Amino acid sequence: MAIAKNPDYKRIATEEAWAPTHIIERFQKLVGTIGDPGFDSLWGFYSTSPSQRAQQVFARLQDLGERRLADMDACGIDVAVLSLTSPGVQCFDAATATSLARVANDELAEACRQRPDRFAAVASFGPLEPANAAKEIERAVSQLGMKGAIFNSHTHGQYLSDPKFWDIFAVCEQLQVPLYLHPQTPPPAMIKPFLEAGLDGAVFGFGVETGLHMLRILTSGVFDRFPKLQMCIGHMGEALPYWMYRLDYMHGVTVRSKRYECLQPLQRRISDYLKENVYVTSSGYGWEPAIRFAQQELGVDRVLYAMDYPYEYEADEVRALDSMNIPLADKKKFFQTNAERIFRL
Ligand code: CA
Numbered sequence: 001m002a003i004a005k006n007p008d009y010k011r012i013a014t015e016e017a018w019a020p021t022h023i024i025e026r027f028q029k030l031v032g033t034i035g036d037p038g039f040d041s042l043w044g045f046y047s048t049s050p051s052q053r054a055q056q057v058f059a060r061l062q063d064l065g066e067r068r069l070a071d072m073d074a075c076g077i078d079v080a081v082l083s084l085t086s087p088g089v090q091c092f093d094a095a096t097a098t099s100l101a102r103v104a105n106d107e108l109a110e111a112c113r114q115r116p117d118r119f120a121a122v123a124s125f126g127p128l129e130p131a132n133a134a135k136e137i138e139r140a141v142s143q144l145g146m147k148g149a150i151f152n153s154h155t156h157g158q159y160l161s162d163p164k165f166w167d168i169f170a171v172c173e174q175l176q177v178p179l180y181l182h183p184q185t186p187p188p189a190m191i192k193p194f195l196e197a198g199l200d201g202a203v204f205g206f207g208v209e210t211g212l213h214m215l216r217i218l219t220s221g222v223f224d225r226f227p228k229l230q231m232c233i234g235h236m237g238e239a240l241p242y243w244m245y246r247l248d249y250m251h252g253v254t255v256r257s258k259r260y261e262c263l264q265p266l267q268r269r270i271s272d273y274l275k276e277n278v279y280v281t282s283s284g285y286g287w288e289p290a291i292r293f294a295q296q297e298l299g300v301d302r303v304l305y306a307m308d309y310p311y312e313y314e315a316d317e318v319r320a321l322d323s324m325n326i327p328l329a330d331k332k333k334f335f336q337t338n339a340e341r342i343f344r345l
Contacts, residue, residue: 003076003318009332010078012339015234015283015306017085019061020107038185039091041200060310064111075315082121086152087184089126097126101136109144120345122148127155134171141175147343150180153213157187161216169222173229178342180232183210211238223277224267234283236290241297244271283308286317288324300330304338
C-alpha cells in the first residue's frame with residue numbers, strides 16, 4: 001500500500017540518482033578500458049547483470065517521468081533532489097567530462113522545469129578542469145536554477161584536497177550553494193583488498209573512499225580557506241560522525257608532533273568543521289539510532305533525509321523514519337525544512 005502524504009511535513013529526498021541513456025551507453029563502452037577496476041565492477045554489474053536488482057536499478061535510473069513519480073508517490077516522497085549517478089562524468093577524460101556535465105545539467109534542469117513541484121537538482125562538473133568546473137557550477141546555479149553541485153569522490157585517483165581544485169570550493173562558497181560529496185568505488189591504488197572480498201561497492205568500499213575524501217578535504221585546510229563553504233555527505237556522514245572524538249585527538253597529537261609535512265595546524269578541530277561546515281543525509285540509512293546519534297552530536301539542523309533511489313527503494317524505511325521517537329519539530333527539520341533551507345527550495 002502506498003504511503004500517504006504526511007500532514008505535518010513534506011518528505012524531501014536529497015540524494016536521488018538519475019542517468020540519461022546516452023551517458024549509460026558511454027559507461028557501458030568504458031567498462032574494461034580505463035584501468036579502473038572499481039568502475040568495471042560497478043558498471044559491469046549494473047549494465048550487464050541479469051539479476052533483478054541490476055535490471056530494476058538500470059531501468060529506474062533512466063526515468064525522469066511517470067515511473068519515477070509513481071515510485072515517489074508509492075513511498076510518500078514529495079520532492080526529489082536529483083543528481084547524475086556515480087561516477088557521473090568523472091570516469092571520462094577531462095574535456096569529455098566538462099562537455100558532458102553541461103549536457104547532463106541542461107537535461108536535468110529541463111526535468112525540473114517540467115515538474116518544479118516534484119524535482120530539484122544539483123549540478124555535475126568535471127573536476128579535472130577546475131576553472132571550467134567553476135564556470136559550469138555558476139551557469140547551472142545562476143542560469144538553470146540548480147541548487148548546488150555534486151561530485152563522486154576521486155577523479156582518476158585524484159582528490160579535491162589538492163589546492164589545484166580549489167576554484168570549485170571557491171565558487172560554491174561564493175554562490176552560497178552546497179557541494180555534495182557522493183561516493184564512488186575506491187580508486188585503483190586502494191581497491192584490491194576490497195574487490196577480492198566483494199566489498200568495493202555501496203556495502204563498504206563507497207563509505208571508506210568517501211569518508212577518506214571528506215577527511216582529506218578537512219585536514220587540507222579547505223574550510224580555513226573557505227569558512228562559509230557548506231558540504232553535504234550521505235550515508236549518515238560516511239561514518240565520520242562516529243569517528244569524531246578519535247579524529248580530534250589523533251589529528252591533534254599528530255599535527256603537534258610535526259610527523260607529516262602535509263598535516264599542518266588547522267584553525268578548528270575536525271569535529272568543529274563537521275558541525276559547522278558539513279551536512280549529513282540519511283541516504284541508504286533507514287536506521288533510527290544512527291540518525292539520532294548524528295542529530296545529537298552534529299545538531300538537528302545538520303541532518304536531513306535522503307532515500308538513495310533507485311539503489312535503495314524501500315517503503316519500510318520511510319515508515320521506520322516516520323515513526324522515529326523524536327519530537328515532531330525535529331522530524332520536520334529532518335524530512336523537510338533543513339533541505340528547504342540548505343538547497344533553497
Ligand atoms: Ca547515492
